[in-house]
Each structure stands twice: as structure tokens, then as C-alpha cells.
Amino acid sequence: VTIDELIDMVKARRDTGTLAVACPYDAVTLKAARDAFEQEIARVLLVGRAAEIERCAGENRIPLDGLAVRETADDTEAVRRAVEACAEGEARMLMKGTIETSLMMSTLLHSPMRMIAEGKILSHVAVFYPPRYGRLMILSDAGININPNLNRKVQIIANTIEVARKLGIKRPRVALLAAIEKLNITKMPITVEAELIEKMGKAGMLGDAYVEGPYALDNAVSMEAAHIKHLSGEVAGKADILIAPDIEAGNILYKAIISFTDLTLASVVVGAKVPVVTPSRADSEKTKLASIALASYLSA
């Protein structure tokens, strides 16, 4: 599926699910929620100080009709109650408004409602469709996990495999990215980690997926590049999932796609009971809509 098809699939559903938005006091957040509502991608529950929500709506001429508003005394309560709405099944997606991402994440992590299952972690996944390769690709982690250890890296991979499967990829091909294909034990520890994780994959510890690495990016995505290098793995040139070696490489790859291509990147934070959308001011309208659509799709 392409990103546009993903959006259309969500629109075509009878039940799009409710998006709980914590502290929608800025135009970016409120407009994204309004657009999602109008395009029938989600129903919307705005949670926060009602006066602030109304001020923002008024200043930016964003109609509030059709959107539910839940008043709270302060922002900490707003985040908590937005999370509660998700825990109780009233909403099935969460969106961050005018608050720090870290407040949202720590509220999820420490919620008494057990929003994160035992052994799971939160991670960022970005989904895009490069027409040159004719398939959806999932990139992780571009924004949440700093210096993940082996165990957390495996959880990041598990989260992306779950996303891939929901997107219809039955046996996802996971590429563990590095600067080269070869193992370099003394100088490039990330190639050793990739080799270890590949072994875990082959031993069946990562479920029904092909997990291989290290791969340079071109040899993971392009059959032609993989062929020239005589790489014959199951993932060579066919990767559905791109696992960045660290947050710097993940973020730079994500930003390279934003900065140097016209592709739409839909991104959500997964690993909690509901997907979390963290729109950025720099995102295009299309990106924000695609991210909410992805959240809606994953939460069904």
C-alpha cells in the first residue's frame, strides 16, 4: 500500500476511532485534529484547559463544532486524562499538543493503567512509500530511544515487525543498518550487534520475520545495488524495515527523506496500548494527516 492508499483505507472505515488530544493550545495541533475529523480519519476528544482551547480556536479560526472537549484544571491533569480515555477504550489514539514529548511519554510509562505491556518499550516508527522500490518501508528509531542496548534494540525491532504485520506484510524483511556489510569486530561495534541480532532472528527469537545485518542502506533497499555487491540474503535489496544503528543515524535518515525528497512520512510512537502521534510544527499538513491515519489504522 502507498501512504495515500493507507489514508483512503482509514477514511473508508465505518469506525475510525477517537483521537484523544492532550493540551491542543497551538494551531498546529488543533488544525491537525480538525483536519483528521473533517476528512473522517478520526473522531476527536480535546482534553485540557477549555479557555486555552477556545482561545486557540478563535485566534486561528478553527471551528470546534463536532469535536468533544474535556475540561481539566491544568496540563498535567490533561495528559493524565487523555491517557485514561485511551486506557478505558473511550479513545484509541493519543496525540500530543502544546506539551513536551517527554511529559507525554513519562505519563504513559508511569500510568497506573498499565499502558505499556511488560517487556515492551516505546519507539518511533516512520512509514514511507518510495515509488522507485514499489513498497512501503518502515524506519525506526528516529526519535525516541537514545543509545538503546541490545535488549532495547530487539524491542525496537519487535515493535516495527508488529507494525509491518498490521500493514499487511506477512513476513517482514528487517535490515539492520550500518556503514558496511562486513563484520568489523575491532572498530565497528554496531556490526557485531547486527550479527548477534541476525543470529537471534535465525534462531526464531524474533518471530516470523527475516532479520539480517549489517547492511549499508543502498544494499538493503535496492535489488540492483544488492546484486552488484553479490549479496544474497533474504533481506538484501528487499528490506521492508530499516533499523538505524543509533538515534543519530535514524534521525538523519528520517530528516534526509523530509529534506531531500517529496515523500510523505507518516510517523507514530508505538509500544503502548495505543499509538501516539507527536506532530511537529515542521511537518506538512499531509504528513500530520498521514500520521493520524497511520495511528488510526494501527489501532483498529
Place this chain on the structure above:
Amino acid sequence: VTIDELIDMVKARRDTGTLAVACPYDAVTLKAARDAFEQEIARVLLVGRAAEIERCAGENRIPLDGLAVRETADDTEAVRRAVEACAEGEARMLMKGTIETSLMMSTLLHSPMRMIAEGKILSHVAVFYPPRYGRLMILSDAGININPNLNRKVQIIANTIEVARKLGIKRPRVALLAAIEKLNITKMPITVEAELIEKMGKAGMLGDAYVEGPYALDNAVSMEAAHIKHLSGEVAGKADILIAPDIEAGNILYKAIISFTDLTLASVVVGAKVPVVTPSRADSEKTKLASIALASYLSA
């Protein structure tokens, strides 16, 4: 200047200089050298076992007329004599043929002809022109320095500044890339390194250039993204030079541009007395030609 303009500028020169090619026994290398010769981007000196060169030329129907051939007994001698030709001024660019890049680099490093000045290091620079931003950008290091320490990072930067200046950028703007703009002392050491290097730059230790970091990629290249984030540095949204935090991020950024855009990346290894071209089988014809043109331009 765009990459095409760079190629045209080199073609328009009366003296294009000679490219010494070590061990041109494969079609990729020999074809690149032939194309550069025919398009008047370089004169060519092929160094190696003559029988192998002729076999390759015959099998791939690449004419050798107009190209000089210097016979050597073996490949180690070929690399040494290609380097000597550069040291003695007979050639002013070097190209790697059917040998490991590491053999080429160690021959340069250990040459008795002092091919690398005191305190300098070899580093990889890639030059591209994204029309969206209307300026040439230089990315480093995508392929040579693994885990550079602070001193080597500074040398990588010095090398790119020299390249930028030769390309007509009088006071280059250098962005030290990371996942975010903020200093994160406890969790992201690369942001601390960026802050240190920025201080060195402000103290004038890096010459006539603006050096700032950490920057996320989008905020380094795009004025719009920098504006949204209220970043006001001299480099914000205006970077000419992108310094990757490590070889993984550098290589992945380089490969992202190759894999997801149609931009031509010209790349050379700099830091020695002559630029070194290391063509890859996966490079397009245009990329190889652009890389030789860049080498020629830098060596004038």
C-alpha cells in the same frame, strides 16, 4: 554552482590534468577513465599489469588509444608507481582500480614521498546540489574515518572547509549534525562534541568559517525548518557543509541521497597532496564522471 556546471567548468579548462589509475582491470574503472578522457575532463595514465589492462579493454570493448599505459610487475608496484606519478607532478589525481581501498590509502599514508602533510588526515567528501535549496552542499565523512576522535573530527572539518573554499564558498557554513539541537550532556556525547567544536570555531581555531552544532539535518539545510524552530545561528538553514556525527550516520545520509533522490553525488577522498577517486560499481556513469571532474577541479 551545480554539479553540471562543475563538470562544464572542468571541460572548459585548457589543462585538465592527468588522472593516474592504479590497476584498471575492471570495466567500471576503465570505462570511467575512458569517459573522463573522451569528455576532456582528464588525461589518463593507466598503471598496472599491461596484459590485464588489455584483457579488460578487449573484453569490454573500451578503446585504449589516447590513454597512457605504464607497465608494472604486480599490483603493489602499480599502486606505488601511481602514487609516485602524483608525487612527482606527472599526474594530479589518483583513481583506485581493482584493488582494495585500504591498499590505496595505506600506500598514500606510508609513501616516502610524503603525500599527506603533517597533521592532515584522509577523509571522504561528497558534493551534491539539491535544487530545493539552491546551493552546493558538502557531506563528510561517509566512508573513511571510523570513530574519529575530536582531533580527527576537526581535521575532517578542515578538509571540507578547504574543499568548500576551492568551490567558491568564501566563508563556509559548517553544521555539526546530531539528532537534535539541544545539548544532552548525560545521554548524547555527540552533542557535547559539537558544542566543543563550535567553541573552537568561535575562537578562530577553524579559520574563516562559521562552525555550529549540534543541528538536526532539516534545521541545518532548510531556512523554513530553522525558522519554525526559531534558530538564529549563522548556519541555521544555510549550511554548506554537513558533518556527520559518525561514519554510520554519514554513510546512511550519503546512501539515502543515492537511494531516494535523483541527485548526483560527486565524491573524492581528500587530505593527500592529490584528490583520490574511488569509484564504486554501484555508482552511475554520471556519478563517476562527476567525481573525476570534482577531483580535477580540486587539484587545479
